[in-house]
Amino acid sequence: MAEEKGEIAARVRVLREIEGISTEALVKELGFDLGEYRSWESGEVEFPVGSLVEIAGRFGVDLTELVLGAPSRLKTYCLTRSAQGPEVIRRPMYTYWNLAYNFHHKKGEPFLVEANADTELKPLSLNTHPGQEFDHVLEGRLLISIGGHEMELGPGDSVYYDSNEPHGMKALGGKRALFLAMVL
Incomplete structure (x- = not known):
């Protein structure tokens, strides 16, 4: 779990850095608390799912990419069988x-x-x-x-x-x- 938390934080940090946006600017834009966001991005505290959804939307990536590290691919439909969603x-x-x-x-x-x-x-x-x-x-x-x-x-x-x-x-x-x- 700690490894997953760190990997998600690293993906978010890389997206922010690629776009050239400071932590402060992103926090202001999305309405997050600066201290809370820093604890998320450092991997100290887990990102809330809703905040990850907002961050994914801001950077134009799917939540799947932030959480699983792989891009989503399906464009017509996505079938998820019982007990088989990640x-x-x-x-x-x-x-x-x-x-x-x-x-x-x-x-x-x-x-x-x-x-x-x-x-x-x-x-x-x-x-x-x-x-x-x-x-x-x-x-x-x-x-x-x-x-x-x-x-x-x-x-x-x-x-x-x-x-x-x-x-x-x-x-x-x-x-x-x-x-x-x-x-x-």
Whole structure:
């Protein structure tokens, strides 16, 4: 995991340097906190997925290139069979599977996300990223907080929100929660 974190940070740094943009200018352009961004790019702290989506868009590359180090190639469709999307572990409480990892120039990033059962015992971890997000619960119960509003979602429930607002989620009931997340 630490190796992957360092590799992603190195790819982002190289893109920024190739384009000749300073850390400060990129942070200002994307609305990130300078200290937080520096900890991401140094590999000290993992990039949030939403921030990687923004960075990929800024540099005109697919998220796949930043995370996996290989370009996406498919332009007509990308079929992802059950349990075969690449796993992206960004934070220990969640596991993400990229559902369109190999589609070139996506308009959004679809993920299957598992909130681990033990998230219920931990404080709610909030994050922000530019754009919007759509989450649809498939299994389990999920507590989600968006801009200070907490709500409980069950299978079939969904929420669409401005992901610039502080948001976070955790599984409830001692079981994992599985949901689709579309980051736009």
